[in-house]
Amino acid sequence: MSRVVLQDTRRLTGPNLVSDGPGAVIDARVDDALSPALLAAWEKRVRTILDAVGWSGESTATRSWAGGVTVSHSAPIDALYAATEVNEWAWAAAVADVGEGDPPEPLEASAARLRALIAEERNPAWVALCEAAAERGVSFLSDDDHASVGLGKGSLTWPIDALPQPEAVPWGEVHDIPRALVTGTNGKTTTVRMLARIAEEAGYRVGFTCTDGIHVDGEVVDAGDWSGPGGARALLRDGRVELAVLETARGGMLRRGLALERADAALVTNVAADHLGEWGVTSVEGVAEAKLVLA
Numbered sequence: 365m366s367r368v369v370l371q372d373t374r375r376l377t378g379p380n381l382v383s384d385g386p387g388a389v390i391d392a393r394v395d396d397a398l399s400p401a402l403l404a405a406w407e408k409r410v411r412t413i414l415d416a417v418g419w420s421g422e423s424t425a426t427r428s429w430a431g432g433v434t435v436s437h438s439a440p441i442d443a444l445y446a447a448t449e450v451n452e453w454a455w456a457a458a459v460a461d462v463g464e465g466d467p468p469e470p471l472e473a474s475a476a477r478l479r480a481l482i483a484e485e486r487n488p489a490w491v492a493l494c495e496a497a498a499e500r501g502v503s504f505l506s507d508d509d510h511a512s513v514g515l516g517k518g519s520l521t522w523p524i525d526a527l528p529q530p531e532a533v534p535w536g537e538v539h540d541i542p543r544a545l546v547t548g549t550n551g552k553t554t555t556v557r558m559l560a561r562i563a564e565e566a567g568y569r570v571g572f573t574c575t576d577g578i579h580v581d582g583e584v585v586d587a588g589d590w591s592g593p594g595g596a597r598a599l600l601r602d603g604r605v606e607l608a609v610l611e612t613a614r615g616g617m618l619r620r621g622l623a624l625e626r627a628d629a630a631l632v633t634n635v636a637a638d639h640l641g642e643w644g645v646t647s648v649e650g651v652a653e654a655k656l657v658l659a
Contacts, residue, residue: 367395368402368464371432373452375444377507378593378621381654382425382436386621388447389436390455398462399433405458406435413454416475417482429650441506442490446481453478489527496530503540505597505623512597516541516571516605542568543600543608543624547617547655548633552591555633556611563607571605573598575613580604592616593623600624614654618645622657630658 371391376382382389394402403426414422414437427434435455439447453474460467468474490511497504497513505512512521518539522528546556553574560572560579571580573595578585580602590598591613599608600623612622635652645654 366464367398368459368462369393370455373448373455374619375448376436376621377441377444378623379625379657380621381618381657382427382434383423383438384625385438386441386444387422387436387438388444388451389434390451391432391434392455393432396431398464399428401462402458402464403428403433403435405461406454409457409461410435410437410451410454412471413450413457413475413478416471417450417478419450429645430647440486440491441494442487443482443485446478446485449481450478487524487527489529490524492530493527493533496533496535497538500535500538502538503600503624503626505600507594507597510597510601512601514538514540515543515600516608517569517603519601519603521601541600541606541608542628543610544629544631545610545612545622545624545627545658546631546633547612547614547658548631549636549651549655551633552611552613555631556609559609563609568607569604570607570609571599571602572609572611574611589613593620596623612658614645614651617657618654627658632656632658 371393373390376387376389410424414420422438424437437451453468456468459465493511494504502514509524510521511524511527512519518541520538546552556572556574560570563570569581573590575589575591577587578590578595578599581604591611593616596610632655635655637648645651
């Protein structure tokens, strides 16, 4: 039986269990006795490939858990697909270094291919809009299809391939709204609904997301489980919303990270042994660590 089994490789688009920003991550099952050598090999290999593609300033992070490891590096938000391939090359090279697999294509050829992928994926208008929002202290949300500045009734949204220049944005209309994030093992949806009702009684036009849908001002905008970052972005781009309460499931945090970098309030209801073995979480302590990403 192999002592190394890659479980998942993916993009991280927001704050997450291993870092505060976007990047690429790999979760793998690894024999505990092999983990230190493999992590050391990956650290060496990932620095080599990051330097080779022109990302010397990016940071790295690792996490060990019972029977496995997580390895991650930061990357520009507009090159995350390419970033996963950068990480996969470093991982394959490290696995070969410890005698558990075949080596990847040579560094020089890989770096040239990856630089081309990065150049193809980059979106300078996206980066400029993100930086302009940060300079003005308002939120920037993005996904494969849209980018937006501000939140709720203070938001503006555009297709990802038709972004305006920052100077063309009517920044006087752009602002954030109050928002709260709720997570925990049990009681998330009930708590979200209670908080939304309190805010409604206080006179706000409220939007909330939970495991049974996206709700705005008493209307079900979209039914289904919208407790991940996709549901948060959809709600926070709705121009009717004056205050948002967002159920934030552990799965979405681990797969992609949080949709928001800042919130006005965050609540962790409780922690118990749920979904152990997924995304590198194998204990109640690991569940707590994951859910407290909100804090």
